[in-house]
Amino acid sequence: MKNLVSNNEMNNKSPSRHEFELTLFGNGYGECVLLHVCDNKWIIIDSCINPWTKKIAPIEYLESVGVDASKQVKLLVISHWHDDHIEGFSRIYQLCINAKLALSQAMHQREFFRFINVVHQRPIYSYAGKSTDEIKQILDTMLNRKEISGEYKCKWVSNDSILYNEKIETKGSDAKIVALSPLDHSITTALVEISNLIPKANTQIRVNSSINPNHFAIVLWISIGDIHILLGSDLEERAHPKGAWSVIANNGTRPNDMADIFKVPHHGSQNAYCNLVYEKMLTDNHLSLLTPFTHGKVALPNHSDIKRLKEKKCSGLYLACRVSSKKNRHDAVVEKILKESTKSRETLNSFGYITLRKNVLDGKDDWQIITYGNATKL
Numbered sequence: 001m002k003n004l005v006s007n008n009e010m011n012n013k014s015p016s017r018h019e020f021e022l023t024l025f026g027n028g029y030g031e032c033v034l035l036h037v038c039d040n041k042w043i044i045i046d047s048c049i050n051p052w053t054k055k056i057a058p059i060e061y062l063e064s065v066g067v068d069a070s071k072q073v074k075l076l077v078i079s080h081w082h083d084d085h086i087e088g089f090s091r092i093y094q095l096c097i098n099a100k101l102a103l104s105q106a107m108h109q110r111e112f113f114r115f116i117n118v119v120h121q122r123p124i125y126s127y128a129g130k131s132t133d134e135i136k137q138i139l140d141t142m143l144n145r146k147e148i149s150g151e152y153k154c155k156w157v158s159n160d161s162i163l164y165n166e167k168i169e170t171k172g173s174d175a176k177i178v179a180l181s182p183l184d185h186s187i188t189t190a191l192v193e194i195s196n197l198i199p200k201a202n203t204q205i206r207v208n209s210s211i212n213p214n215h216f217a218i219v220l221w222i223s224i225g226d227i228h229i230l231l232g233s234d235l236e237e238r239a240h241p242k243g244a245w246s247v248i249a250n251n252g253t254r255p256n257d258m259a260d261i262f263k264v265p266h267h268g269s270q271n272a273y274c275n276l277v278y279e280k281m282l283t284d285n286h287l288s289l290l291t292p293f294t295h296g297k298v299a300l301p302n303h304s305d306i307k308r309l310k311e312k313k314c315s316g317l318y319l320a321c322r323v324s325s326k327k328n329r330h331d332a333v334v335e336k337i338l339k340e341s342t343k344s345r346e347t348l349n350s351f352g353y354i355t356l357r358k359n360v361l362d363g364k365d366d367w368q369i370i371t372y373g374n375a376t377k378l
């Protein structure tokens, strides 16, 4: 496979109607995937902010290529409700009035809605963070829209759910998106965990959250004609006693093609690694993409993660943004402010994205690869 790699300014031209495009954004503490699934139809999965412009990364990108997000974005997916995947999503949901919203089935439960209400009515509870603020706003918008249209435009997702299925007009084949998770086991576990978070009536017990939204993250399989993509979200192996990724790889009902593109799960962490995925789900010359995660003492991917990923057969491994390990020197006042900041200082100035583009009509193998900002090949 011959790949054409270039680095560009953020003034791309829009892909043509028959070019598939995937863009992975990262800022060191955020991840988002933007897809052009041909015919000027777009899909946004998760959300993050460009720290340089303070704009929501996928919306900024769509504006830069002249796409009207309110008309052309057809599907929004919240893969899971962690802060690093959801910042700015409530604004995306407000803007993209033509899009269906897909959420993990684990959110579709009385316990979840009660939990959100509890968090917002009684802010002493420790789990009240950015992600619950975003979800609360999204639910408010959903309720308002239902008042106007009479309809909830949302999709509750579990293993085998079909999120999108449209004919590609110029090619005659299908653009299809299927969820490979959350697994039933994980949904049940999430319900039990969420139930445990709800305080008993008339108590002031502080909630210590043990819930891990990574366990019911939505993993997606995307087929655009002959192109296949596996987006791993943040799903960890321990989401299932037999290994969540092992269960997915061995699932006989999933699409049985091999993926050309792999968004590595959970920022390349060891706890999301499964060799069966490489053996059963990916071509030997696939392109691997990932975003870093830096927060407090945690920095992913670490050196051994990168080493492990580089040992795998693939035609390229790309990181959405390089995060400098060198700490900038500041005076004492600035150091104090930075320490009090919720984000690690290293993440504040990092941003980048990788765009993969391919014409679905001309049967060639080549991908056009565009890197922007701090994106890099590993």
Ligand SMILES: [Zn+2]
Residues within 6 Å of the ligand: 031, 082, 084, 085, 234, 266, 267, 293
């Ligand atoms: Zn994450």
